[in-house]
Amino acid sequence: MKPRPQPPSPESVTVKEPGGDAADRGEAALIRQLEETWGKRSDKDDQLLLPMPDSPHWKRVRYWGLEHFVGFRYGSDHHVLAIGFVQEVPAGTPVTTDTCMRRFEQWGRPQTKPFNVKFGPFAVHHQRWRNQRLEVHAVDGEFSAAFSTTSFSAAWAAYPAYTDGCLIYAVAVPWRDHPDLAKQVRDRWVTEGFVRIEPKTSERAVRQEPK
Numbered sequence: 055m056k057p058r059p060q061p062p063s064p065e066s067v068t069v070k071e072p073g074g075d076a077a078d079r080g081e082a083a084l085i086r087q088l089e090e091t092w093g094k095r096s097d098k099d100d101q102l103l104l105p106m107p108d109s110p111h112w113k114r115v116r117y118w119g120l121e122h123f124v125g126f127r128y129g130s131d132h133h134v135l136a137i138g139f140v141q142e143v144p145a146g147t148p149v150t151t152d153t154c155m156r157r158f159e160q161w162g163r164p165q166t167k168p169f170n171v172k173f174g175p176f177a178v179h180h181q182r183w184r185n186q187r188l189e190v191h192a193v194d195g196e197f198s199a200a201f202s203t204t205s206f207s208a209a210w211a212a213y214p215a216y217t218d219g220c221l222i223y224a225v226a227v228p229w230r231d232h233p234d235l236a237k238q239v240r241d242r243w244v245t246e247g248f249v250r251i252e253p254k255t256s257e258r259a260v261r262q263e264p265k
Contacts, residue, residue, distance in 0.1 A: 061085070070130045072111040083133040084227070084235040086111075088242060092250060097124040097138070101259040104223065105250035106136055107242070120165060123261055132228065134239060139222040140259050151189040154220030155212035159191075169197040183249050186214055192244055194237070205229040207240035211248035219258030223251055 062074025062082050072086055073079025086108050093109025096102060102124065106112050112126045117137065128134040141157060143149055172195055179190040192209040210224035225243045227236040253259065 059085070067111065069111050069113050072108060072129050072133065078231070080131065080133060080230055081232050081235065083129055083131075084232055084239050087128065087134055087227075087239045088235070092247065094250070094252065095126060097259070097261070099259075099262045101253070101255050102138060102221075103252035103254065104136065104138055105247050107247075112136070123259060135226045137224045137226075139220075139224070140216075140261075141220045141222070142258060143219050145218075149214045149216065149218075149220065151187050151212045151214055154214060154222065155189050155191065157220060158210070158212055158222045166197070169199055171195055171197040179244055181211075181249055183211075183213060183251075188213065188249065190244055190248055192240060205233065207233075207237045209240050209244050209248075211251075213251065213253070215251075215253045216258040217256055221251070221253060221259075223248060 059076065059078060059081060062076040066074030068074070071079055073082035076082030090108035092105050092107055094103040094105050095109050095112055095114065098114065104124065106126065112128050115125050115127050117125045122137050123140040124138040126136045139158065141161070147153060174194045177192045179192065181188045181190060188211055190209060190211045194205070194207050196203050196205045206226050206228050208224065208226040210222055213221040215221035225240060227239045229236045
């Protein structure tokens with residue numbers, strides 16, 4: 055068994071670099087995602103509480119070119135990405151985890167084409183959230199950008215969170231030099247994280263425009 059690497063000194067762990075002064079900062083950051091306790095962060099208008107391990111060391115960001123409600127990154131090198139989507143549902147459409155998942159994936163597939171994303175087999179997980187069935191999809195894949203190819207592990211959950219809309223919470227973990235750790239981090243979100251989300255409104259959350 056590979057010995058556990060020396061963790062970073064506590065004072066060196068920052069939002070910019072959660073791997074701190076570890077010899078391998080990417081590895082250290084992913085280990086923190088496996089070992090630190092779950093916390094929650096909100097969108098800027100405090101309509102939604104999103105779970106994430108080591109929550110003080112995430113930064114809320116916007117991912118340009120992708121329509122989303124809220125986004126976070128773990129470290130400036132994007133050791134982990136977490137994104138929330140809120141999608142309107144036409145009047146009369148049942149709001150269930152199944153319809154939310156299908157609508158999100160129909161919308162999302164075309165968004166991946168410019169990056170030449172290739173997906174492996176999808177794993178489907180069924181959980182319980184607020185006494186309702188929750189569908190979670192997990193996958194490994196790769197995408198091309200800037201003349202390079204990056205492999206990743208990802209997962210997303212589809213919530214019947216609103217009377218008039220769907221909530222999707224997604225996480226992606228680039229493999230870089232640590233594919234096994236990346237998969238373990240993704241799997242922790244699947245088994246422990248997604249059920250912890252807390253919408254604070256019953257109607258569809260709407261991102262407020264800056265004044």
